[in-house]
Amino acid sequence: MSTAVTTRPTVPALPAPSDRPDPSAAPPHGTDTEALGRELDRIRADVLARRGDEDARYIHTVVAVHRRLEIAGRAALAVSLLPPAWLAGTAALSTAKILENLELGHNIMHGQWDWMRDPAIHSTSWEWDNPTPAYAWKHTHNHIHHTWTNVVGRDRDLGFTVLRMSKDQRWHPAHLFQPVLAALGAPFFEWMAALYDLEADAVLQRRKSLRSFLRDTANTVRKGARQAAKDYLLFPLLAGPSAVPCLLGNFTANTVRSLWAHTVIFCGHFPDGVRSFTEEEIEDETRGQWYLRQALGSANLEGGAVFHVLTGNLSHQIEHHLFPDLPSNRYAEIAPRVREVLTAHDVPYTTGPLLKQYASTWARICRMALPDLPITSVARRVLAAAS
Amino acid sequence: MARLLHRSALSERVVRLVLGAAGRLTTPLLPDDYLAMADPLLSRRWPAGRVEEVRAETSDATTLVIRPGHGWRPARRAGQYVPVGVRIGGVLHWRTYSLTAPPGRPGDPFTITVRALPDGRVSRHLAHRLQPGEVLRLGPAQGDFHLPDAPPRRLLLLTAGIGITPVMAILRALDSDDRPAEGTDVLLVHSAPDPARTVFGPELRAMAEDLPWFRLYEHHTRAGARPAGHLTPEQLPALCPDWRERDTWACGPAALLESAERLWAAEGLAERLHIERFRPPPLLPSDATGSAAPGVPVQFAASGVETAAGTGTPLLHVGEAAGVAMPSGCRMGICFGCVSPLLHGRVRDLRTGEVHGEPGDLIQTCVSAASGPVALDL
Numbered sequence: 001m002s003t004a005v006t007t008r009p010t011v012p013a014l015p016a017p018s019d020r021p022d023p024s025a026a027p028p029h030g031t032d033t034e035a036l037g038r039e040l041d042r043i044r045a046d047v048l049a050r051r052g053d054e055d056a057r058y059i060h061t062v063v064a065v066h067r068r069l070e071i072a073g074r075a076a077l078a079v080s081l082l083p084p085a086w087l088a089g090t091a092a093l094s095t096a097k098i099l100e101n102l103e104l105g106h107n108i109m110h111g112q113w114d115w116m117r118d119p120a121i122h123s124t125s126w127e128w129d130n131p132t133p134a135y136a137w138k139h140t141h142n143h144i145h146h147t148w149t150n151v152v153g154r155d156r157d158l159g160f161t162v163l164r165m166s167k168d169q170r171w172h173p174a175h176l177f178q179p180v181l182a183a184l185g186a187p188f189f190e191w192m193a194a195l196y197d198l199e200a201d202a203v204l205q206r207r208k209s210l211r212s213f214l215r216d217t218a219n220t221v222r223k224g225a226r227q228a229a230k231d232y233l234l235f236p237l238l239a240g241p242s243a244v245p246c247l248l249g250n251f252t253a254n255t256v257r258s259l260w261a262h263t264v265i266f267c268g269h270f271p272d273g274v275r276s277f278t279e280e281e282i283e284d285e286t287r288g289q290w291y292l293r294q295a296l297g298s299a300n301l302e303g304g305a306v307f308h309v310l311t312g313n314l315s316h317q318i319e320h321h322l323f324p325d326l327p328s329n330r331y332a333e334i335a336p337r338v339r340e341v342l343t344a345h346d347v348p349y350t351t352g353p354l355l356k357q358y359a360s361t362w363a364r365i366c367r368m369a370l371p372d373l374p375i376t377s378v379a380r381r382v383l384a385a386a387s
Numbered sequence: 388m389a390r391l392l393h394r395s396a397l398s399e400r401v402v403r404l405v406l407g408a409a410g411r412l413t414t415p416l417l418p419d420d421y422l423a424m425a426d427p428l429l430s431r432r433w434p435a436g437r438v439e440e441v442r443a444e445t446s447d448a449t450t451l452v453i454r455p456g457h458g459w460r461p462a463r464r465a466g467q468y469v470p471v472g473v474r475i476g477g478v479l480h481w482r483t484y485s486l487t488a489p490p491g492r493p494g495d496p497f498t499i500t501v502r503a504l505p506d507g508r509v510s511r512h513l514a515h516r517l518q519p520g521e522v523l524r525l526g527p528a529q530g531d532f533h534l535p536d537a538p539p540r541r542l543l544l545l546t547a548g549i550g551i552t553p554v555m556a557i558l559r560a561l562d563s564d565d566r567p568a569e570g571t572d573v574l575l576v577h578s579a580p581d582p583a584r585t586v587f588g589p590e591l592r593a594m595a596e597d598l599p600w601f602r603l604y605e606h607h608t609r610a611g612a613r614p615a616g617h618l619t620p621e622q623l624p625a626l627c628p629d630w631r632e633r634d635t636w637a638c639g640p641a642a643l644l645e646s647a648e649r650l651w652a653a654e655g656l657a658e659r660l661h662i663e664r665f666r667p668p669p670l671l672p673s674d675a676t677g678s679a680a681p682g683v684p685v686q687f688a689a690s691g692v693e694t695a696a697g698t699g700t701p702l703l704h705v706g707e708a709a710g711v712a713m714p715s716g717c718r719m720g721i722c723f724g725c726v727s728p729l730l731h732g733r734v735r736d737l738r739t740g741e742v743h744g745e746p747g748d749l750i751q752t753c754v755s756a757a758s759g760p761v762a763l764d765l
Contacts, residue, residue, distance in 0.1 A: 056477030067416075067424055114714060117479045120433050124714070124726070124749075127415035143689060226414045234412055 031345045037288030039341045044323050047330050051115065058329040059113050059121060062103050062309070069096035073253070074235060080245035093253040095310075098260055100129050102312025107328045109138050114325075131224035132194035136216055140197045146324050150269060150276045150297035157269065158276060160192075161201045164368040165269075166276035171371040178369045179362075182266075189258035194220050260310070263358055264301070268317035271299045271360040273350035294321040295342055300335070300351035307354075308332055318342075318349065406431075427522045428456025434525045435459075439496055441519055448502040448549065448586045449514040450487065455497065459525045462497070464533035465489035465560035466553045466636075466663070469499065470526030473513060479524065480509045485553035485638075485663070486528065487587075489560035500586060502549040532636065532663035533557070539634040540570045543627055545647060547578035547618060547639030548586075553663050554638055555587050558601070562594060571600040576626055578618035578639070581610035618643065620650040631656060638663040686762040687711045688730055696757050701737060702727075703752040711765055718753045725752045732761030 069092050076089030105128030107113070113121045127134045140156060148154035152168040159165040163182060164175045185192045198216050202208035231250040239246035275296040282293065301307075301315035308315045308331075316331035319338050326334075339349045352360075409418040423430035428437060436459065440452035455461065462469070468485045484499035491497065503514035532553050534542075538561070544554045554575065561567060579585035585605065595603035604626050606618045620643075623630050631654060637647050644662050651660040682695035685705050690712070696705040703725055706713040715725045726749040733744040734755040742758045744750055752763070 052476040052478075054477075056474065064424060067421055071421065116474075116477055117714075118474075122714075124728075129415060223415075226411070230412060230414055238412075 031292065031347060033286065033288035033292050035288075036341065036345045036347070037286070037291050040291050040322055040338070043334050043337050043341070044326065047323075047326050047334060051327060051330075055327045055329060056116055059108075059116075059327070062099060063121070066096050066099045066104060069093075069099070077235070077242070077246045077249040078239045079242055080239065080249050081242045086245050086249055090249040090252050090256075093249065094256040097129060097253050097257040098310055099312075101257055101261055102264065102314060103309055103328060104128070104312075105130065105134075106141075106312050106314070109134055110142060111325050112327045129227070130190050130193070131220060131227050132190075132197045133216075133219050133223050136197040136220065137193070140199065142324070146321070149294055149321060150274070151282055151293075152276055152278055154279060156196075156199075156201070160196050163365060165364060167368070167372050168276055168278055169368075171368075175369050179366050182362075182365050186259050186262040187255045189262040190254065191224070194224060263354070264311045264314050266361045267301055267354065267357040268298060268314055270364050271350065271352065271357040272364070273348060274299050291322055292347060294318070295347050295349070297321065298350070299357060300349070301357055302351055302353050305332070318351075426456075428454070430456060431458030433458075434527075435522050436497075436525045438517055438519050438521045438523065441517055444500055444586050445584050445588075447514065447584075448500055449517075450498055450500045451513065451517065452496050452498050453523065453525075455494065455525060460527035461493060462486050462490045462528035465556040466533035467528050467530035467556075468532075468553065468663075469497070469528045471499065471513070472524030472526070473509060473517075475508065475512050481524075481526070482509050482513075483526075483665075485530075485532075485556065487552050487555045487559075489556055489563060490528075500549070500552050500555075502586070530663070532638070532661060534560075534636075538568075538571075540568060540572060541629070541633045542571075542573045543630055543633040543635040544573065544575040544577075545620075545623075545635055545637040545639070545643075546575065547643050550637075550639030550643075550663070550665070551577060551579075551586055551591075552638075554636060555590075557636065558591075558594065561601075562598065567600050572602075573600055574602045574604065574627055574633075576604045576606065576618070576623070578606040578608060578643075581607050620647045623650070634659050634661070636661045636663075638665075683757045684760045685757050686730075686760075687765045688762050689765055698735065698756050698758060699737070700756055701753050702734065702750075702755055702757065702761070702763065705757075706752065706763070706765060713752060713765065715753060726750065727752050728764040730762035730764050733758050734761060 073089045073091075073093030073096055076085045076092060078089075080086035080089055105126065108121055108126045109123050109128070111123040114123050116122075119125050123138070128137075130137070145155055145157040150158055150166075152158060152166055159169060163178045164171060198213060198220060199208050200213065203210055203213045231254060232247055235250060236243040236247040277293055277297070282289070285293070295318055298317040298321040300318050301311060303311075303315055313328035313331045314320060316328075316335055319326075319331040319335055320328070322338065323331075323334075342349050406418045412418075413421060417432055419430045419432045423433070423435075427433075427435040434456060436453040436455040438451055439454050440450075442450040442452070444450050465488075466485070468483045470481050470483045472479050472481045474480075484501060487498045487500050501510055501513040503511040530553075534557060544557070546554050558573070558575070561571075561573065575591070577585070577591070579588070582588055582605070585591070585607075588605075591603050591605075594601055606615060606622075608615055608617055627633070635647075635651070637644060637660060641664065644664060647660060648657070648662065651657050682697045682700075684693060685696045685702065686693045687706055687709065692706075692709050692711050694705060694709040696702070703713050703715055703718070707715075713725065714727065718725075729744045729746060729748045729750050731746050733742050734750050735742045735758040737754050737756055744755075750763075
């Protein structure tokens with residue numbers, strides 16, 4: 001038998017642990033991070049040992065449900081002059097697009113299903129229904145965001161380069177407008193994400209060549225055009241007399257998907273209780289400390305089984321960040337064990353219902369729009385001491 | 388609907404045109420991805436076949452009759468093989484099997500015969516657990532083990548065990564030819580444990596009785612009071628005195644093939660011996676380029692791993708030894724499950740020695756070695 005390692009990178013390679021850990025990187029409450037790391041490794045190993053037919057059936061089922069929902073939605077929107085057909089079609093297509101984006105696209109491109117060795121469901125070959133090309137997203141998300149989660153200056157997802165989400169990020173007067181910017185961006189999240197994945201900021205900082213920026217821009221424009229042509233030109237044309245409602249239905253479905261993805265993603269790292277880190281704090285970070293940072297930098301959402309699937313199981317953001325390459329259907333199963341391990345090590349486990357977390361995210365967006373005046377930071381410290 | 392599409396008389400070109408146009412609607416998926424929901428056999432992107440019949444040949448060998456779907460590239464010659472992908476425990480495993488019958492018309496079912504190896508998870512699954520109706524992935528039929536357009540009149544077929552499979556296809560092809568050329572003379576020297584465990588034994592014996600141009604010599608390694616042991620090429624001159632004048636096609640265990648190669652080479656007849664191996668020949672040894680250096684730098688960029696590798700070591704092994712999570716599959720250059728993007732540098736194909744690679748190329752790490760400093764996006 002082959003001894004092939006079929007999984008994709010699990011936890012990104014880390015610098016070798018130093019003999020004397022940097023005291024500034026010391027975790028809260030004196031957690032034994034290496035023991036924490038070993039216990040989390042065991043959870044991961046247990047899942048890998050049981051991963052098999054059942055998981056494969058799950059992802060094949062989601063693929064089939066997505067494709068059936070999409071066919072049904074498109075068919076109904078083809079006769080969407082009838083209002084019930086419009087409603088049903090738009091609902092089906094919105095759901096299909098949400099599944100395709102989060103439970104399929106996001107998780108497959110993470111390599112969660114590469115172990116099946118099926119080129120049809122594989123991180124190297126998957127392309128999604130989104131203007132940003134798979135390769136661009138895999139770089140900014142899998143590589144940058146998951147390696148440097150919540151590290152100011154390294155994790156571009158910490159505010160997506162335009163929002164200030166941590167007091168460790170320098171305030172700029174432009175941040176005063178960030179609540180408006182965040183609100184306007186939400187319905188067009190897919191297009192915003194495509195712009196973001198081009199990494200214009202990296203070009204300015206000379207981390208990315210102008211040449212590759214232009215190449216990526218051309219690729220994104222080409223893909224965006226195909227995406228737009230499909231939803232806003234070809235399907236409406238095929239719908240004949242239903243062209244206008246069909247176009248509106250497609251637009252609604254894309255908007256619903258954008259709003260939902262935006263909500264789920266913002267709730268993953270920005271609610272109260274989630275920490276950010278400075279580059280100094282993560283110097284010489286060990287695997288155990290990397291785990292700790294992932295746990296402290298992520299927040300879960302509470303809900304039922306259908307809710308979890310619709311969030312692409314990103315409602316288990318903590319489990320996902322600890323084990324980005326485990327099949328998403330296993331996150332719910334390991335969540336109680338992960339929580340138990342973290343709690344035993346005095347590591348907070350941030351979770352809450354969607355509305356509460358969403359409100360908390362917006363509160364942070366608004367709070368961070370304002371500069372940290374000395375008086376407010378003093379007040380904060382007093383409050384913290386009092387509590 | 389699936390049946391209708393299967394029977395559709397539209398020409399291949401029209402189908403491709405329609406699918407291309409429909410692709411504008413299904414982007415970023417392909418129309419294929421939706422068609423395959425109705426029937427996996429409609430997929431051109433991931434060619435598949437359905438098992439129509441499962442037939443036991445011996446206690447451990449099973450013939451599978453498989454109806455191939457659209458997009459499968461059929462065999463052109465008798466003796467070729469097909470990569471077969473089967474899902475076990477959720478994981479797609481690829482193995483190659485010789486087709487045991489000459490090519491039929493496009494879309495016709497084909498047969499393979501699988502022997503369950505004692506510790507072969509995949510072969511045992513295929514031979515013992517597969518049920519009619521199951522769908523297998525298929526790779527394009529391929530291989531150079533076949534007779535030339537004008538087959539030589541005098542043939543020696545040298546086989547052992549399950550190595551009979553590609554030769555069976557060749558024999559059946561010769562048999563289906565109504566009037567074999569004048570003077571055709573085919574001798575099959577076949578080794579098997581005993582008559583009962585001879586795959587295709589009854590058919591071969593019947594052919595030997597019926598066909599004037601075909602002779603069969605059966606060597607049984609474990610039958611009778613005094614087992615004969617393995618067949619060795621040294622026994623050949625006695626079995627086939629004119630072996631030097633014949634073109635020979637041989638298939639069987641590595642030991643048999645290696646000793647045959649030595650014998651033919653010693654007589655200066657290497658080009659008259661045609662061999663089919665079920666396992667690839669050993670890769671070129673390390674430092675086959677003559678370099679004494681421990682290796683060239685190899686970088687796995689996404690994992691942040693840098694190491695050094697010999698120019699004869701597959702990059703897949705280099706990565707695994709360095710702890711990089713390498714995608715992999717068949718490990719013999721067939722399934723493309725290991726393809727990985729090259730960031731810079733060039734690689735050498737260990738099968739051909741060809742040096743190739745441009746940044747962005749997907750290279751097969753299992754059969755490619757660094758030919759100089761190399762970086763992979765893994």
